[in-house]
Amino acid sequence: MKRSVVLLAAVSFGAIAPFTLTASDPTPPKIGGIVVSGPQKNLRVTPSPGADAYYFYSATNVGGPFALNTNFILSPYVTGYATNYVTPTNPVTITNLAYEWRNTNFSGNSGFFRMSATSMSSNKMALATVLNRLAYGPTPDLLAAYSGNPQAYIDEQVNMNGVPETINEASIIEVTNAIPSDPTTNWTYISITGTLNTTNLYLFMTQPGEAFVDDIQLVEGTNAGAGPNLLVNGDFESALAGTWVPLGSAITNAYVTNGVAHSGGSCLRMGSASAGSTSAHNLRQGFITSLTNNTKVTLSYWYLPGPTSSRLRVQNGSGANLVSSAGSIPPTPTWIYAEATGTATSTPQLYIYLSGAGECYVDDLKLVAGTNAGVGPNLAINGDFELPVYPPWTNTADFANSAISSTIAHSGNGSLHVVATGAGAGSGDAVFQVVPVTNGQTYTVSYWYMPMPSSSRTVTVRLSGSLLVSSPDTDMPGIYRRMTSAQARLSDYRAWFCQHAVSSPRQLFEVLSQFWENHFVTQWSKSSDYLQGLGFDSTTADQLATDWEWREMSKWRNAMLNPNCTFYDLLKISAESPAMIVYLDSVNSKGNANNVANENYARELLELFTYGVDNGYDQNDIIVMSRAWTGWSVEVVDTPNANNPFAPASVTY
Secondary structure, three states: OOOEEEEEEEEOOOOOOOOOEOOOOOOOOEEEEEEEEOOEEEEEEEOOOOEEEEEEEEEOOOOOOOEEOOOEEEEEEEEEEEEEEEEOOEEEEEEEEEEEEEEOOOOOOOEEEEEEEEEOOHHHHHHHHHHHHOOOOOOHHHHHHHOOOHHHHHHHHHOHHHOOOOOOOOOOEEEOOOOOOOHHHOOEEEEEEEEOOOOEEEEEEOOOEEEEEEEEEEEEOOOOOOOOOOOOOOOOOOOOOOOOEEOOOHHHHOEEEEOOOOOOOEEEEEEEOOOOOOOOOEEEEEOOOOOOOOOEEEEEEEEEOOOOHHHEEEEEOOOOOOEEEOOOOOOOOEEEEEEEEEEOOOOOEEEEEEOOOEEEEEEEEEEEEOOOOOOOOOOOOOOOOOOOOOOOOEEOHHHOOOEEEOOOOOOOOOEEEEEEOOOOOEOOEOEEEEOOOOOOOEEEEEEEEEEOOOOOOOEEEEEOOOOOEEOOOOOHHHHHHHHOOOOOOHHHHHHHHHHHHHHOOOHHHHHHHHHHHHHOOOOHHHHHHHHHHOOOOHHHHHHHHHHHHHHHHHHHHHHHOOOOOOHHHHHHHHHOOHHHHHHOOHHHOOOOOOOOOOOHHHHHHHHHHHOOOOOOOOHHHHHHHHHHOOOOOOOOOOHHHOOOOOOOOOOOO
């Protein structure tokens, strides 16, 4: 049953008259003030709990009659300002708002107002409470669908497996290369930036095997190959003697070989019959430099992919400040399909560009009139990139190195190899073509593209005017694709999380996901700092730290979908998470020699994650518990072992 509470205010503008309460259940709204500004009259009212609707009535005298006044509109007003410092030098002004009922066209000099509020039905109140507890808030469709039966929504959400996910995260993918080729004949380039910690560079095989290496450069700064090479005979055009010193089995298995080379006439055949390290079975060069330790340096080289090439390691000193590994035989290219429909609105140009320096491949691009992808004449000339002549495509400065590839293709014998030295934007900064489109007409673009695993840049294909835009790396399938391949940045993880919170019908599942993220708290920035301290560049550290967060979240979500899941399962996921191991310092906790076990994780395990503060344990329990976690650290393992905390360290990194 709905109740009505009535509040009466007699107003001679500029003063507030006493009011009378005619009901006490629920607590009625309270007029906190009246603000007059010319013909605008503002009632500032404390909201009534459980109110379903507010009604305003006005009269010229206190005896009435009062008529319904629909001119009051709920409107925001500024209560003050605050300053939030994102960084010490980057203040952001925050505007604080409240709400009032505003009548903007009251023409009288005085008047009397009556206000009433009707309360919600018990079902509607229960549903509002449920939606604010089990979901990220009520929406009009949920309020309408469950207004008569909030228990049905509770039952639906508790049965998490019974709620189908409506967010599309699937990509159309084809693994193919239409051009037959031998990947073992294609030299592959690697560069990595780190810090100098010694004047020795080591090459060794982590397991018995061989690899072919050429054009090794070590330069100061972060730009590969820019500046004097600190190494002598890094191109291996001369014999090793006098420049490179072999040790152990490398004495007979590492040598300069003629006839195979990335450049020049020879390269290094690095081989070993035994597992090497910086202290055994290696090839070393001591170089002379005035640079001091911790100076930023960049290492780069070329290698030939082969059966054992991934066992090659190139390392500065014995630390982890500058370490690189070659790869194995590359997999068959993975192509992703994309399409978009929109309207031509500006100059008739079609653009292809990346969000920053990087590369990708594009093939089988079609621009057609209408909304059906690929149906009708292709308005883009040489969109399949089969013609050897590059025009009518044109490269701008940032994309000057883009060209048609004859080694990788989705179909036919060619594709567009997009190479960017900076972020593109469209006009004057893209690979582009003038196309015969008419403003105001609808068109659809479709294509296949191959992102590079080493590049975190996103591709955009669009018509000038930006009403037909395809950015497949930034939609949900693209974000999910990068999340599941350890290529995502923190911004991707945030976008994925927010999209699920807002759009997923499995609202309790999403709320609980956020709950476990908060309960078993970790810190992305601490993970990133730790990884950069190991010598990873900031981009790679961002991706790896994000992958740590994503992996623990994925495990929690999979566990929650198991009806037999217990708190133990969720706690175990957290304990095995690299993000947690780094955040609460287990990563460096040792109990040997003069080292004392770090107590951070043991303390939080008892105080925050399980027992609660001062709830049945003491300091001695923390000390003893901390010893159990010594040596629980993080290590680089092979990709198939990423979720196995007891896997051996990788020998191919």
